[in-house]
Amino acid sequence: MAVYSPEQLEKLITSQPRVNLISRPTPLYPLKNLTVELGLKEISIKRDDLTGLALGGNKSRKLEFILADAIGQGADTIITWGSLQSNWCLQTAAAARRCGLRPVLVLFKTYDLPLINQGNVLLEKLLGAEIHLRETEKQGKSPDQGQAFRLLEEVAEYERRKGHQPYLVSVGGSACGGHMKKPLGAMAYLLSLLEIYRQTASSSPPDYLVVASGSGGTQAGLLVGARALGLKTKIIGICVSDKKEEFLPVVQSIALDLVEFLGLDLTLEDSDIILFDDYLGAGYGQVTPEVSAVIRLLLQKEALVLDPVYTSKAMIGLIDLARKKYFQPDDKVLFLHTGGVPALFAFPDRLLAESG
Ligand SMILES: Cc1ncc(COP(=O)(O)O)c(C=O)c1O
Incomplete structure (x- = not known):
């Protein structure tokens, strides 16, 4: 060692x-x-x-490498997911905008929140991120990686039909998956x-x-x-x-x-x-x-x-x-x-x- x-x-x-x-x-x-x-x-x-x-x-540090990877792969759109008040999703949307890419977010309602358009969601909307709200299969539990990527793929297919080139990345930019292979x-x-x-x-x-x-x-x-x-x-x-x-x-x-x-x-x-x-x-x-x-x-x-x-x-x-x-x-x-x-x-x- x-x-x-x-x-x-x-x-x-x-x-x-x-x-x-x-x-x-x-x-x-x-x-x-x-x-x-x-x-x-x-x-x-x-x-x-x-x-x-x-x-x-913390996510902005990760996104420096992830955005470079997305740009290297020729992407014009970033698609990711998180819970409703996901910090990762806000940071991804902000990083995408800084680099001239379109942010598309799938937000799961993992818990009940009376105020939707608040906190991170408010800023994501002001950033012009496209937001898809989804229920989770298990109440209070985030979807597993497989379930989330199946959903992301549906969204990606829709984006491709509109002529976009999406880059899919898993929640938090931590585990390899989607287009992030490293x-x-x-x-x-x-x-x-x-x-x-x-x-x-x-x-x-x-x-x-x-x-x-x-x-x-x-x-x-x-x-x-x-x-x-x-x-x-x-x-x-x-x-x-x-x-x-x-x-x-x-x-x-x-x-x-x-x-x-x-x-x-x-x-x-x-x-x-x-x-x-x-x-x-x-x-x-x-x-x-x-x-x-x-x-x-x-x-x-x-x-x-x-x-x-x-x-x-x-x-x-x-x-x-x-x-x-x-x-x-x-x-x-x-x-x-x-x-x-x-x-x-x-x-x-x-x-x-x-x-x-
Ligand atoms: C504010 C904040 N702290 C810590 C973490 C955890 O970081 P990681 O997902 O790399 O474990 C997150 C992830 O979502 C976060 O948003």
């Missing part, structure tokens, strides 16, 4: 086609009030909610790990990096990056929709695809993939009193806006793990803010219901 230098890894990745969509590096700084509150050496934050594409988020989303997060490495080089890399894990590509890329650099940093994924047993093989397979695609001499153990599914709450996208409380806590302590579906759950996890002494007092913990803030505005009643 080899250890690679940041330059070696960067060279492998930057030789891949990429369009420039974000401002980098995104900020990384300590959360001083939260650090005191939790009694750790240092809790810092990496602000990938400030990537600068539309209202930012693990481009995870690769973007390997590159992001190098950015974090350089930003923390003057002190020492974090002992733990905590991130919300939904379709798995972000965690997989960070993990491969940390292992390839030979860092001791543990990447902790907080599950937002699936139980750990179902989700671990997903992250593992994306990570292995990335190792293979880049030709890295690296083995990954099951134990490298650290996932906690204790913070799923009432399920994907359900805004519970705990979600509302952590959003208020971070706003009031750090003036930091979390989203109600991903980063709030990841922060609930970080705080609980600190209180349970999973982290040691001299550990440095880095929280990755992956964006999603526009969805906040789709849940005002539930967020305010608990404020008393």
Whole structure:
């Protein structure tokens, strides 16, 4: 098993086609009030909610490679899917517009939302994305990849009849599928790990990096990056929709695809993939009193806006793990803010219901 230098890894990745969509590096700084509150050496934050594409988020990094791939394949239309308030879908629509492609979105109503034209959907409509609303087969559950791609194919056929050349990509830009044959989303997060490495080089890399894990590509890329650099940093994924047993093989397979695609001499153990599914709450996208409380806590302590579906759950996890002494007092913990803030505005009643 080899250890690679940041330059070696960067060279492998930057030789891949990429369009420039974000401002980098995104900020990384300590959360001083939260650090005191939790009694750790240092809790810092990496602000990938400030990537600068539309209202930012982790998906903009992935889309730099995915859009380049789509353009390389001669596409003029991007088709993807997500849940109703999908951050991925907003970022895809924004990236497509920046690159002069047409965004077509299939949005699944995975949960009941009284306000449809809010948050991400509002921005998608203003972006002029074509939106197909669909019910899910199982109430409250996202469709599986096979079911979603069957639907996407129907939409693609319609687009082709209109003379368009569609590029189909799976939710989150994580797992290979459709026209994305390479693990481009995870690769973007390997590159992001190098950015974090350089930003923390003057002190020492974090002992733990905590991130919300939904379709798995972000965690997989960070993990491969940390292992390839030979860092001791543990990447902790907080599950937002699936139980750990179902989700671990997903992250593992994306990570292995990335190792293979880049030709890295690296083995990954099951134990490298650290996932906690204790913070799923009432399920994907359900805004519970705990979600509302952590959003208020971070706003009031750090003036930091979390989203109600991903980063709030990841922060609930970080705080609980600190209180349970999973982290040691001299550990440095880095929280990755992956964006999603526009969805906040789709849940005002539930967020305010608990404020008393
Ligand atoms: C705000 C936000 N954070 C985290 C994630 C999880 O990233 P990934 O899908 O790469 O696991 C998502 C994915 O949808 C997201 O929208």
